[in-house]
Amino acid sequence: MKSNLKIVLIAVASSVATVVAFKYSGLEERAVIINEAVSSDADTNSKLINFANLPASAPGDFTYAASVSAPAVVHIKATSTRAVRQQRMPSIFDDFFGFDDKMFGQPQNQEQRSSGSGVIISKDGYIATNNHVVDGADELEVITYNKKSYIAEVVGVDPSTDIAVIKITEKDLPSLTFANSDNVKVGEWVLAVGNPFNLESTVTAGIISAIGRDISILARGYQERFQKSGEQEDTPIESFIQTDAAVNPGNSGGALVNLRGELIGINTAIASPNGAYAGYAFAVPSGIVKKVTTDLIKFGNVQRGYLGVVPVELDNKNAKEFDVKVSQGIYVSKTTEDGAANIAGIEPGDVILKIDGLKIISEPKFREIIGIKRPGDKVKITVNREGKEKDYTVTLRNRDGGKSIIKKEEAKSVLSKLGVSIEDMSSVEKEELGVRNGVKVEKVFEAGSIARDTDIRAGFIITRVGNVKVDSKKEFDAAIEEAVKNKEDGVLICGVYKSVSRNFCYGLTL
Template sequence: MKNTLKKLIPYAFVGVISGATTFGAINYFNGNAEDSDYSYFAPKTNDAKFASFNMSGVGEDFVKASKMTVPAVVSIKNYSNKTAGRSEQDMFDLFFGNPFGNNQPKQQQQQPPKDMPTGMGSGVIISPDGYIISNNHVIAGASKLEVVLSNKKSYVANLVGTDPTTDIALLKIEEKGLPYLNFANSDNVEVGQWVLAVGNPMGLNSTVTAGIVSAKGRSIDLLSQQSRTPIESFIQTDAAINPGNSGGALVNPNGELIGINSAISSKTGYYEGYGFAVPANLARKVVEDIKKFGLVQRGFLGVMPLDLSDQRQVTAYNRERKTNIKTGEGVYLTGVSAKGGAEDAGLRSGDIITKVDNTVVSSYYDLSFAVGSKRPGDKVAVTYLRNGKEDMVNVTLKDQNGGTSTRSKADLSVAEKIGSDFEPLSDKFKTDYGLTSGVIAKNVVEGLEMSKIGIVDNYIVMEVNGKPVNSQKDVEKILQGYNGNVQVKYVDEYGRITTRGFKMP
């Protein structure tokens, strides 16, 4: 026994010396972490025990949630016929930086081969018959959408509908008996609770990361890039989210869907600890509308809002109007729409909205979320301040055309269907540039027909189906009731004339 111990003493001594050397090296590299690409650290003993104590209670839940979620999360490949131009801005770039992993300006990059996707993201199966929810920016501009399941089985997906205001899209593949996730009530999500993010980041299929809910009701002024009336009330998480996660699942430890991962806040385009997901309640309302009506039914108060929490907005308004409005919480009404729900209920300029139903309105985004998640005809209780006195009225919401009933695709105008308004060109402009006809494309909606064929704001549309157009009425007259293939002749910012087509929706 003594001989055995004597033999082990040198090894033990070496082990102690090695451990001390390693600990010293760790501390050395920690001290120089700012000069290195990777920082190494040794947690304190108490910290290690604390972390172990916390994780032991949720480890099994993570395994169960992962097993439930991974089969229901898919990879989405976006194939686009667009050619990159300086005026085009890929929504992947807006949300995540370049999806192909370099920082080269887009107009200097070579286009991917035709059999290669121009963008990749994720999606979540939400019914056994193949309905899949994802982000609008994942499918934007696609001429073909391929869905790949976690078992590598591939399908060509049909785009059922999109909603740029919430960055949600609904797809459908023809299959039955698919694994799927149930929506949870995202109103019950608590800051600090554990969550898992599941998706396909960086081409790494079926990746699961864990974190907590960092904040709720977060606005990052991102969706204004693709919508004039965005709804932002993101769930913020520190679960690792990277390019390719977009459209994937944010789930609780029960494997229930609490959000659709959409964006990150990052200086590099990659994970820095700040991820954002569309709340499940809002996403569910959007897909239910798309499935039932073919488009999203959104209610409006009919007000011109000023966000009192935004000092820049308030300062600019005071400077322009020679007023002295104070910053704070709430939404100041600079005006109300004629015959809108707000005017009908007695709201007027100068009122400050502080609450809608049970939602406290601290900013414009609180208001847009509380109202935008409702449908035309719904009633909301609006609490407001007038001359410092609080009051409350019930407002019946209307759509943008002043109606209180739901609409189907058949009720849409031509401009709404193809995703663009049109303004006439001046005679002087036509003379200067040698044009005999043309209208200017305005408010082009990313993901709809005009955008799909490469048209962006301020492009000039010369002809539709071979007929010259000089006003929006001309476009409406040509396409009203038409359900065939549409040919559009247009001029881009370089003066190039292009003719491309789409099937009238």
């Protein structure tokens, strides 16, 4: 009897100790409450999770996030047509007759298909996806979670963030809520939702592996496009969320969501030696996605705010080289003369520590924070100058140096559509060529009306545009703009080549 009483007393004491330890350890506040509930839809059962006390480290239950996000993720099928020249087998007579492969076979149209994913961001049919999913597509088919098919139109694209917006005609669609990607933490559980390998509505789970990743994938595309067209674009913003949730080809444009089923990113790229998932995936943060999609829907193009500095991410090595008093932050190596930072008082040699109170220690995050602002927005910037902190209120500018919104029709000027790079000539060059005036064609880009409509090559000396003589790049630009202003459909460009004595004139469509 005494033995039984002793056992009971020990059990009671242990229970009391456990309750006390539970209470003072904080675990009581972090308990996850899962309530079973029946949805108002007769055919849908779901678990409603109380996230009020859910710690970031708890895996919780993935079914809720999956049930919320999957219906708002669509399958996008892109169809494009490419001209392909038929190949001819080589012949032993080719050298004798001087045949050229270009003489054989006219280019034939070949249909190409690809697929990706998209996220419904509004009930009336606006869908966010990747630019590379829709780029070059002649037709976009959108298949929703309930197997309905729609033809979508492109609302706008932004290659600098690889985000695009497309739209289908429908109402009362399920859509995702944007989370604040600034609150995302490494180690947080996430779900990737998309259509890999044409497997519709696939959900994978993982954790946030890193934030603010720059893998230079958008920078490579930027350089390729510039080499082809010569058109200046907004500089790429790469501040990816890295996750180990399995992502494969076809997931591009799909959703990365937290356990609340909120959108924290758009799945965009994978790091892989063979093109398939190898453990690393990257998503555009929802902060960038929200800003870009809003601009594309509202303005037709992205409104990017510029600070006007050349930033360098600090570490303990270059901090010594720059002779600054701090080893973390963004070192201002140069400021644009009429840029926002210079006008506000920020100087080369300053170290940017905070933007709007948010600590900045990496260049990708710096570009992200500034990039999601618009021209005319004011930001508070804290800098360290010779060991002392100073605050500056800076009004951001557009890429042309103004404070106003750049309209869609102004974003790509006629001069950029020409696809040509022009440079001034020295008096010595003019004398050698025997011309009194002129500007030199430095480069002709593939994607432009000069390459399409004329045979003008690099080295051509343009002496006049229409009836107007030109003797500087500024005068050439003004002559082209005047022709557009007068609503001329085309213009005559005349000039000479260095090694040819006669004049050449080319008709150019504006």
